[in-house]
Amino acid sequence: MSGDEPQRRIRLCADDYGISPGVNRAIRDLIERERINATSVMVVGTAAGRDEVEALKVACARHPHCAIGLHLTLTAPFHPLTLHYRPLDGGLFLPLSKMLRASLSRRLEPEMIFDEVTAQIAAFVERFGRAPEYVDGHQHVQIFPQVRGAFLTAVKTAAPDAWVRQCGRSRHPLTQQFATPKALLLDLLSAGFRRHAARAGIRFNPAFAGAYDFAQSDFAALMQGFLNGLPDGGLIMCHPGFVDEILLALDPLTDQREREYEFLAGDSFGDMLVANRVTLG
Template identity: 65%
Template sequence: MVANVKSAPLVRRISLCADDYGISPGVNRGIRDLIERGRLNATSVMVVGPAAGGDEVAALQAAIAKAARCAVGLHVTLSAPFRPLTMHFRPLDGGMFLSFSKLLRAGLFRLLDVEIVQAELVVQLAAFREKFGRNPDFVDGHQHVQLYPQVRDAFLAAVKQEAPSAWIRQAGRTLPLTTRLASPKAFFLDALSAQFRRRASAANITFNPGFAGAYDFSRKPDFGALMQRFLDQLPEGGVIMCHPGFVDETLIGFDPLTVQRESEYAYLAGEDFPRLLAANKVTLS
C-alpha cells in the first residue's frame, strides 16, 4: 500500500526593492540596515543623488557582502530637484531637471528630444559602472520616469545598448479592472506600463511580471496592512517597491517623502514582517 503524500505548498519568490539609495545619508543607512537583516533583496541607486559618493557606495557593498542575496540597480533620475550629468540636457528649469509633472506633460506632447534624454541615461549607466565596477542588475526610474512617453524610448534604447543583461521595472499590476480602478495612482501606472511592456518585449528586454508598492504617501497609512495588500496581488517573480530610511536635513531638502520612510523602515525591521511573509508563503529570493 502506497502512502498518500501531499506535496509541500509552493513558496512565492518576490523582490522587495528599496528605491532612492543615494538621496541622503539617512535613507542610505536605513536601507543598508535592512539589507543586512535580510529584509530587502534589492535596492536601486540614484547616481545623481547627493549621497551617492564613494564612501556611501562602499558602505552599500559591505552591507550586500553580509547578505544572502541583494540585487543592485540604477534608479534613473530625470526630475527636479536633481541635476543632469550631461552638459547639454534640455529642457531644464533653473539648471535642474523639470518637475515630474512637467516632464510627463512634455513627453505626452512630444516635446522631448529622445536622443538628448538617451545620452543622459547612457551617462548615468556609465556612472553606475564607475561606482560599482559592473553594470546594474536592473534599471528602474525615480518617480516612474521610465514609463513616460518619449522617455521610455530613450530608456529602452540606453539599457539595450549599455546594460543588455539587466532587467527593467514595469509598474503594471495583474488584477481585475474593478480592483485596479480603486487606486487612481496605481491605475495610472498600469496604463503607462502597458505600452512600456509592449515596447520592452519588442526590444527583447526582460521585465518583472508584476508590481506593487504604489500608495498615497500623504495619508500615512498602516504600512503593515498595505504590505498584506501588496502581497495579495503579486505573482511569482513580482516586485514590491518601498522607500524606507531615516529623515535627515539632506532628505528634507530633496524630497517631500519624509516621515513615511521611517514608518516603512520600522515595519520592515520589526518582527511582524517576517511573520507576514511566512503566513503568505513568500520568500525574498
C-alpha cells in the same frame, strides 16, 4: 492563505539609495536584516559618493541575494549629468508634473534622454565596477512616452544583461483596479513600456506593487495588499529611510519613510512573509 499555496519568490526593492545618508543607512540595515533583496541607486543623488557606495557594496557582499540597480533620475530637484540635456527648469530636471506633461505632449527629445540614461549607467559602472543588475526610474519616469524608447535603447546598449522595471499590477477586480488613481496611471503607461521592452528583448518583472497614497500611514495593511495576488517573480517597491536634513531639503516623502522602515525591520513583517508563503529571492 492556505498551507497548500505554492511558495512565491519576490523582489522587495528599496528605492532612492543615494538621496541622503539617512535613507542609505536604513536601506543598508534592512539588507543586513535580510528584509529587502534589492535597492536602486540614484547616481545623481547627494549621498551617492564613494563612501556611501562602498558601504552598500560591503552590505551586499555579505548578502549576495541583494541586487543593486540604477535608479534613473530625470526629475527635479536633481541635475543632469550631461551638459546639453534639455529641457531644464532653473538648471534642474523638470518637476514631475511638467515632465509627465512634456512626455504626453511629445515635447521631449529622445536623443537627450538616451544620452542622459547612458551617462547615468556609466556613472554607476564607474562607482560599482560593473553594470547595474537592473534599471528602474525615480518617480517611474522610465515608463513615460518618449522616455521609454530612449531608456530601453540605452539599457540594451550600455547594460545588455540588465532587466528593467515595469510598473503594471497583476489583474485585480475592477473595484480594486480603480481604487488607486496613481496605480491605474502606472498600469496604463506600463502597457506600452512592456510592448517596447518585449520587442527589444529586455527582461522585466511580471508584476508590480508598492504605489499608494503616501497619506496612508498603516504600512502593514498596505503591504498585505501588495502581497495579495502578486505572482512569483513579482516586485514590490518601497521607500524606507531615516529622516535627515538633506532629505528634508530634497524630498517631500519623509516621515512615511520611517514608518516603512519600522515595519520592514520588525517581527510582524517576517511573520507576514511566512503566513503568505513568500520568500525574498
